[in-house]
Amino acid sequence: VAAPAKTSAKQGRTRRARGSINPADIIAGAFDYCRTTPVEELSMPQLAAHLKVGVTSIYWYFKSKRELIDAMTDEALVSFYESMPPLQGANWEEKLRNFFASFYELLGADELKCDLIVRRIGAHSEEGAIRAWPRAEELLETLIAAGFSAPMARHAFVTLSAYTQGILLVERTGQSSVVMRESASPASEEFAFGITNIISGLALLLPRKGRKGAVA
């Protein structure tokens, strides 16, 4: 049957040393690889080639592709949290507005992070690295200090967060043309409208003051 002559050759990548790869390198390489290819198209063999390792080596550190993408999501979350600037603003309204403006800008500018965090490509664990977001905690405290009850403050956060993610999703999937055939304002203006609107709705829930201008 004529043995296939062993024309292996291929590329002759040399065998790598024992400690030459680790999870962090793989994840970093995966992020780098995804600057070219959308996550949903990431392939283990191609990632291995990009990293210059055998495919099987990746499986030494990650049980499955799913687990690798989960790890990427965790990494994306950490980097997202870290890049969120400290709370700024003269009052709770401004702090809220600035917080979600940063949220929107950060994820809007990074398709990969947006896919991982908002669209949840790997759609995994109930929790993982989600909670423990000190900045959000701080924001809730601000709201409570302003007079909101704790459950109210949580509702406010969830509303704004869902809205922001919804806008990111709608832009990301290009369905923004639902009711906007002609004119239509630029994305960030559209986003700002909703945030302003939600915040002014929240102000109405406060026991007293805040009705007029809390400007100074």
Add this chain to the structure above:
Amino acid sequence: VAAPAKTSAKQGRTRRARGSINPADIIAGAFDYCRTTPVEELSMPQLAAHLKVGVTSIYWYFKSKRELIDAMTDEALVSFYESMPPLQGANWEEKLRNFFASFYELLGADELKCDLIVRRIGAHSEEGAIRAWPRAEELLETLIAAGFSAPMARHAFVTLSAYTQGILLVERTGQSSVVMRESASPASEEFAFGITNIISGLALLLPRKGRKGAVA
């Protein structure tokens, strides 16, 4: 080399007649198949088996898996639009609330439709079957009749739509535990809070009246 004895047999599905499948059947079969398997895991060979056709037959009607899923999305949109009840409510606030409550309930109750329409699994065309949603048009007219400018009415729609989709997304991917470790209200209550809040924010934009109760 001992020819493989032609143990074809397999299942002996009989060849189907000429007109025995059509796009509608395939899409219907795909929806049926997805009652068992998430869309993201749909496989052409498995769908073909489910439909009792050769895989290649599907390719006669759909150029690719992507095109098939796009067609499913169109179908999901049409069925979604059709299942939206007519506008109801004594005033624009109630109409808005009821519209988005139906939006939320309809997609929240159907994982597949939610994946196709909100998460956009096939993430395709700029438009497709998106526009031409008479019910939304009607809603915009209601808002305009209530005193909103046309761009304002559009903004309101986009805000509420993004929020609703964001909530669906957040629930669907189970990240609702962001800031909600303990207590946390049921999903629909959470949703209602945001809608109420957005609507009361919108009321503030109206030139006069609507400040107090527009109840009767």
Add this chain to the structure above:
DNA sequence: ACCTGAACACCGTTCAAGT
């Protein structure tokens, strides 16, 4: 302990027929 190619069962898609 860590890195590896070959192999397995599958996938999306195309080809070259069959009717």
Add this chain to the structure above:
DNA sequence: ACCTGAACACCGTTCAAGT
């Protein structure tokens, strides 16, 4: 015109080594 199995290049994952 429509339906089909076999075949192709790929994928995710595992096995059985190599060092």
